[in-house]
Amino acid sequence: MSYLERIAVCRHWNPGGYRPFTIDGAVLGRVTHGFARRLEAFPKVFTVSDRTVTLAPELGDFETRSAAVREVLLELKRSGEVPLWRDEDYPVLRRWGEAPALKMERAAVPRFGVRGFGVHLNGLVRGADGLRLWVAKRARDKQTAPGKLDHIVAGGQPYGLGVAENLIKEAQEEAGIPAALAAKAVPVGAVSYRCERREGLRDDVLFCYDLELPEDFTPANQDGEVESFALWPMEEVLARIRDTDDFKFNVNLVILDLALRLGLIAPDDPDYQEIWEGLRLSQ
């Protein structure tokens, strides 16, 4: 077992199984050949060829595109082809801060292999006995990754909300962190990956934050999505990542990024460069 196995999971996908999803000539996602054939049923919205799926060029602006795609997705929802509907829109873009081409129901994002964005917070406690990390155990009835180990706070980045705003909102909902405390979280970089999951092709950028929490703070989940929280020494966290896949697949990357920034993995480690390169997608 090794860190590199955790990274490999986040980079595992078969390019031959997909064709690009393009809008106005730009590749904004990737769809399976099977899903592409399904989209042939909606020729006013999608132009499907053997090689690509393109949003119909008549759909010229953000609002028109968003409404037309939504109609298709609602039909696929009714037929059970887009499960786990969230009623939450994601922007469709390649780089956060660009003008999105449209907005799209979150549940459909991996079906279109569209880039998803998220925020993950390393909740740290620095004490006499070294550095510890708050680890959440996801509720067993959660639809994705039930029972897996997770960050104290992590969430998807919906359309219309800034990253810093979203972090503060999620910190309140997931761990009961007051806004004034959450606002002290420091953005420290990002990780990115592309991999096949049950829900489709995940092509994600996760913005990473560190927050040093006072020793007397205890997280309290507000939304029922967390079974329990525990404070772990960093060495235990890293051993668990190295030896098991108990952490949710993408949480491993954010914690490995933390370990690199803290010098807990150093350049003379023979795996160093491969770990470091593996935390970011090669375009």
Place this chain on the structure above:
Amino acid sequence: MSYLERIAVCRHWNPGGYRPFTIDGAVLGRVTHGFARRLEAFPKVFTVSDRTVTLAPELGDFETRSAAVREVLLELKRSGEVPLWRDEDYPVLRRWGEAPALKMERAAVPRFGVRGFGVHLNGLVRGADGLRLWVAKRARDKQTAPGKLDHIVAGGQPYGLGVAENLIKEAQEEAGIPAALAAKAVPVGAVSYRCERREGLRDDVLFCYDLELPEDFTPANQDGEVESFALWPMEEVLARIRDTDDFKFNVNLVILDLALRLGLIAPDDPDYQEIWEGLRLSQ
């Protein structure tokens, strides 16, 4: 002017101007077509085709390859075709920690577009008035980048020395930092880039370290390569990077990485993702 211009300089090269330099089927560098033709004069060492330059397969091991290439380079040194001879060997490999295919005089590394490794140290002082960074001004008679602004400590990574060892050695030579203090430096990640410079194709990985220095420490250069040191507020450092190219080309990347890790550039900045992506080479 913007951070992105500093990054663009470190990514500027013309792939069409080069052919791969391969050993045993692996691409370990890139040579200009002109230099490839020059290497045709050494058919016992290099097999040159229109598409590649390959190390002669008869040269089967590290010692044989290193000695054969050294003979060629000494001849090119005598004819002035490999200037700035250093008498310092670099390992030839793609990932630090791999077994090198051979070792090669440092001055020749960019002629072969072979990956170079280095260490850069952010020398930080945390005080009542915020975070400051020690900035060196390179001596005006230095062969590369005379007069440019630089890190307190930065150096190439020679064959046969660990990264942590090299940092401690360079810290002593360049800034008079005692070994016990330098050993507290924390490895915090890396940056990578590929770009054309006067000396050839630079394809580098720089290991980045942070060291918090006591307020009463003053660096003292031991090797004549630094004209002066000064302690700058981080905001001034970043403004200078944004508005000028006064810093040595690759130092900009290491300081931008520092700024991302410190949250001085945040995800809601529209350039964030492009800056973050730009600090690492896409393979």
